[in-house]
Amino acid sequence: xxxxxxxxxxxxxxxxxxxxxxxxxxxxxPDTSFLEMLDIVNERLIERGDDPIAFDxxxxxxxxxxxxxxxxxxxxxxxxxxxxxxxxxxxxxxxQIIWIEPWRARAFPVITDLMVDRSAFDRIxxxxxxxxxxxxxxxxxxxxxxxxxxxxxxxxxxxxxxxGACVASCPNASAMLFVSAKITQLGLVPQxxxxxxxxxxxxxxxxxxxxFGACTNNGECEAACPKExxxxxxxxxxxxxxxxxxxx
Amino acid sequence: xxxxPKIPEGPIAEKWDRAKFQLKLVNPANKRKYSVIxxxxxxxGASAAATLAELGYxxxxxxxxxxxxxxxxxxxxxxxNASKNxxxxxxxxxxxxxxxIKGGDYxxxxxxxxxxxxxxxxxxxxxxxQGVPFAREYGGLLANRSFGGAQVSRTFYARGQxxxxxxxxxxxxxxxxxxxxxxxxHTRTEMLDLVVTDGRARGIVVxxxxxxxxxxxxxxxxxxATGGYSNVFYLSTNAKGCNVTAAFRAYKRGAAFAxxxxxxxxxxxxxxxxxxxxxxxxxxxxxRNDGRIWVPKEAxxxxxxxxxxxxxxxxxxERRYPSFGNLVPRDVASRxxxxxxxxxxxxxxxxxxxxxxxxTAMERLGEDAIRDKYGNLFHMYExxxxxxxYEVPMRIFPALHYTMGGLWVDYNLESTVAGLFVLGExxxxxxxxxxxxxxxxMQGLADGYFVAPMTVGDFLARAGKSSLSTxxxxxxxxxxxxxxxxxxxxxxxxxxxxxxxxxxLGKILWEHCGMARNAEGLSKALEQIPRLREEFWxxxxxxxxxxxxxxQTLERAxxxxxxxxxxxxxxxxxxxxxxxxxxxxREEHQTEEGEARRDxxxxxxxxxxxxxxxxxxxxxxxxxxxxxxxxxTQRSYK
Numbered sequence: 001x002x003x004x005x006x007x008x009x010x011x012x013x014x015x016x017x018x019x020x021x022x023x024x025x026x027x028x029x030p031d032t033s034f035l036e037m038l039d040i041v042n043e044r045l046i047e048r049g050d051d052p053i054a055f056d057x058x059x060x061x062x063x064x065x066x067x068x069x070x071x072x073x074x075x076x077x078x079x080x081x082x083x084x085x086x087x088x089x090x091x092x093x094x095x096q097i098i099w100i101e102p103w104r105a106r107a108f109p110v111i112t113d114l115m116v117d118r119s120a121f122d123r124i125x126x127x128x129x130x131x132x133x134x135x136x137x138x139x140x141x142x143x144x145x146x147x148x149x150x151x152x153x154x155x156x157x158x159x160x161x162x163x164g165a166c167v168a169s170c171p172n173a174s175a176m177l178f179v180s181a182k183i184t185q186l187g188l189v190p191q192x193x194x195x196x197x198x199x200x201x202x203x204x205x206x207x208x209x210x211x212f213g214a215c216t217n218n219g220e221c222e223a224a225c226p227k228e229x230x231x232x233x234x235x236x237x238x239x240x241x242x243x244x245x246x247x248x
Numbered sequence: 249x250x251x252x253p254k255i256p257e258g259p260i261a262e263k264w265d266r267a268k269f270q271l272k273l274v275n276p277a278n279k280r281k282y283s284v285i286x287x288x289x290x291x292x293g294a295s296a297a298a299t300l301a302e303l304g305y306x307x308x309x310x311x312x313x314x315x316x317x318x319x320x321x322x323x324x325x326x327x328x329n330a331s332k333n334x335x336x337x338x339x340x341x342x343x344x345x346x347x348x349i350k351g352g353d354y355x356x357x358x359x360x361x362x363x364x365x366x367x368x369x370x371x372x373x374x375x376x377x378q379g380v381p382f383a384r385e386y387g388g389l390l391a392n393r394s395f396g397g398a399q400v401s402r403t404f405y406a407r408g409q410x411x412x413x414x415x416x417x418x419x420x421x422x423x424x425x426x427x428x429x430x431x432x433x434h435t436r437t438e439m440l441d442l443v444v445t446d447g448r449a450r451g452i453v454v455x456x457x458x459x460x461x462x463x464x465x466x467x468x469x470x471x472x473a474t475g476g477y478s479n480v481f482y483l484s485t486n487a488k489g490c491n492v493t494a495a496f497r498a499y500k501r502g503a504a505f506a507x508x509x510x511x512x513x514x515x516x517x518x519x520x521x522x523x524x525x526x527x528x529x530x531x532x533x534x535x536r537n538d539g540r541i542w543v544p545k546e547a548x549x550x551x552x553x554x555x556x557x558x559x560x561x562x563x564x565x566e567r568r569y570p571s572f573g574n575l576v577p578r579d580v581a582s583r584x585x586x587x588x589x590x591x592x593x594x595x596x597x598x599x600x601x602x603x604x605x606x607x608t609a610m611e612r613l614g615e616d617a618i619r620d621k622y623g624n625l626f627h628m629y630e631x632x633x634x635x636x637x638y639e640v641p642m643r644i645f646p647a648l649h650y651t652m653g654g655l656w657v658d659y660n661l662e663s664t665v666a667g668l669f670v671l672g673e674x675x676x677x678x679x680x681x682x683x684x685x686x687x688x689x690m691q692g693l694a695d696g697y698f699v700a701p702m703t704v705g706d707f708l709a710r711a712g713k714s715s716l717s718t719x720x721x722x723x724x725x726x727x728x729x730x731x732x733x734x735x736x737x738x739x740x741x742x743x744x745x746x747x748x749x750x751x752x753l754g755k756i757l758w759e760h761c762g763m764a765r766n767a768e769g770l771s772k773a774l775e776q777i778p779r780l781r782e783e784f785w786x787x788x789x790x791x792x793x794x795x796x797x798x799x800q801t802l803e804r805a806x807x808x809x810x811x812x813x814x815x816x817x818x819x820x821x822x823x824x825x826x827x828x829x830x831x832x833x834r835e836e837h838q839t840e841e842g843e844a845r846r847d848x849x850x851x852x853x854x855x856x857x858x859x860x861x862x863x864x865x866x867x868x869x870x871x872x873x874x875x876x877x878x879x880x881t882q883r884s885y886k
Contacts, residue, residue, distance in 0.1 A: 031633075031634075039526055047789065061527070064322050111458060122423065126423045154381040155413075
């Protein structure tokens with residue numbers, strides 16, 4: 001297969017505002033994954049002595065959350081429930097023009113080309129996305145029974161891979177889906193109750209401080225999420241936040 | 249070099265208790281005066297960093313990813329073993345210990361494995377308290393499933409994402425300590441050297457992958473939790489970034505490398521489709537419960553699978569191992585697949601694949617039952633291959649998955665360099681020559697949460713502060729060496745990319761040091777690897793002149809350079825171990841039926857290799873393994 005790529009290029013120089021560059025990707029097998037297609041283009045760029053396209057990636061099996069670009073306007077590309085590394089070239093048309101951009105959000109500054117700085121997500125978790133338990137002091141695992149439905153829903157929420165597609169697809173660059181996933185997971189289990197109301201306040205404060213926008217129920221996040229985390233969780237987050245403010 | 253395993257005295261069940269009593273303690277008020285470096289933020293690294301910080305030590309944690317949550321522990325699917333005996337099916341610490349020793353083909357240290365079994369239950373408690381959403385039964389209690397190599401149900405799981413959930417638990421504990429200011433996290437930072445003065449680890453040299461800056465960090469103890477080296481084969485189920493660099497640099501500074509030839513090849517992965525392929529994807533071992541593995545009887549039979557009648561099919565595992573059938577252990581299943589492909593009976597475009605067929609199970613149980621059990625895996629398979637496994641059989645082939653070998657450590661997880669501790673997959677200690685499923689997560693967390701925090705404290709109490717600043721001569725020298733190497737990589741200006749060298753190295757190793765090995769092939773590899781390395785240093789092409797910002801070609805080139813040296817140590821080990829055990833199969837050493845034959849007389853030892861200088865073969869040291877609790881038997885699955 002053959003494609004024309006329009007790729008966002010931006011150097012680490014803070015004054016560089018970036019631009020699209022055009023590359024031809026020819027002789028691409030339909031079984032190639034999107035990132036392998038970029039590997040091939042890069043290999044050819046290096047052989048020509050050109051600057052290869054920098055992009056983040058690691059596990060290439062859809063679980064580490066490292067990869068992600070906006071492809072033809074969709075975070076992680078057009079295929080539902082799929083990370084960029086699991087997207088295959090057979091789902092594109094031969095000869096298609098493909099636009100590739102980094103996540104765009106004030107809280108995710110571009111580092112270079114398609115790489116962005118998502119450390120804001122880490123700071124939100126550091127602010128309260130945990131249960132304060134010292135190593136060595138827990139009760140027996142079965143001393144805390146949890147109804148299966150709660151445990152299953154907590155798991156659905158915990159499946160978040162922290163890739164940032166929700167932020168990249170949101171017109172407000174809001175991180176509400178990401179935060180709500182952690183709030184839901186820890187709020188559903190008994191172990192998470194003692195810190196529940198503080199947690200929601202500190203995490204939301206960290207989210208706002210990082211420069212993420214507010215949620216206006218647009219729903220793009222749910223559509224873009226490669227783990228298909230539903231946006232009802234945002235309602236849970238809002239309810240917990242309201243309760244915590246009343247309790248204060 | 250002395251290999252003192254420091255196994256505590258006394259009955260096996262009391263060893264860890266005795267050790268803990270004998271380990272020296274650091275006064276709570278003094279802990280903050282000590283600093284510890286942790287390299288790696290996977291299960292072992294994150295849990296160790298968090299726990300040491302909780303105890304009061306000052307911790308610096310390093311990872312090459314953009315966040316500690318991305319370490320490759322996250323990709324583990326199946327589960328984590330623990331001898332809780334919640335199922336009342338006769339499990340115990342001793343049974344878990346016994347299964348692990350036997351599964352490892354009697355090539356691991358009894359005392360370490362017993363401790364692992366003892367700590368396994370605490371891990372589950374710890375993770376539950378962190379909010380890890382393990383699968384549960386309707387009564388609200390924890391659920392278990394069965395796994396290979398055991399006759400009890402002791403595997404705890406979170407659907408097919410157990411590694412992710414456990415890692416996010418450890419990451420949350422680590423994040424809490426970062427937020428409290430007790431851990432300083434250094435992301436996108438790669439360790440490039442270890443600094444050793446007077447036989448003690450003093451710190452590390454790192455490169456900032458964004459700015460290219462090379463700098464040093466000093467500490468009173470250094471912990472490596474940097475994972476395995478499967479990527480030496482280029483194609484593996486590991487993440488693209490996984491590498492041997494940190495462990496290998498430590499080896500070159502005096503840490504012995506143990507059993508590098510013990511590599512695990514997982515039988516059920518999606519086959520390679522072509523040269524472009526960058527990694528391999530695992531399909532859970534559980535599929536072999538209902539899938540039947542077969543190839544055509546005749547070599548060169550290119551008919552589509554649906555047109556091959558039953559009498560022309562060879563269900564080779566059922567034929568060769570009637571009692572275990574499709575559920576033989578990983579190493580046996582992998583070798584059998586290789587054998588039929590070598591005979592020209594492999595399937596798919598490349599001829600490197602076998603069918604995993606659910607037709608019989610679907611006829612027996614109905615398609616819905618199969619969908620219930622394996623729906624998500626079938627979906628993933630279809631996404632990658634564009635074939636519907638409900639209609640046509642899956643194609644699978646073995647792939648590199650895990651490495652049991654690693655830096656040699658004693659009972660306290662301390663390497664042959666004082667003050668250098670090695671945790672998780674990076675060390676060699678618990679899995680012998682073959683790891684059982686659901687045991688890697690258990691080992692990483694046992695090392696990080698429970699063992700290292702005790703033993704590192706003991707080291708600090710005995711050895712005191714290091715008091716060597718990064719201005720000292722050894723730090724400066726190491727930093728200069730690292731800078732020189734980078735400069736050299738940037739200056740070659742040849743024709744070939746680092747990836748192309750890496751792919752070629754992978755092919756050499758897969759052919760000669762893969763599922764089946766023999767002296768002739770290994771010797772050939774030992775000729776080919778240095779030749780390839782020589783070409784690498786003369787004909788490499790990286791993005792020139794750019795070491796002040798992101799340069800991913802340079803990062804890869806540095807890792808490939810180390811793989812090219814490490815590969816020689818691995819092959820040397822494989823050549824010197826003249827027996828077959830676990831994942832190491834030497835064709836000269838097999839029974840008449842083609843099964844692995846151990847040689848306990850000559851090889852019941854750990855082979856620990858010492859770096860002897862550039863261009864010199866490594867020196868072999870042996871740690872004899874003694875077995876008091878189990879008797880050594882030949883594994884049979886007929």
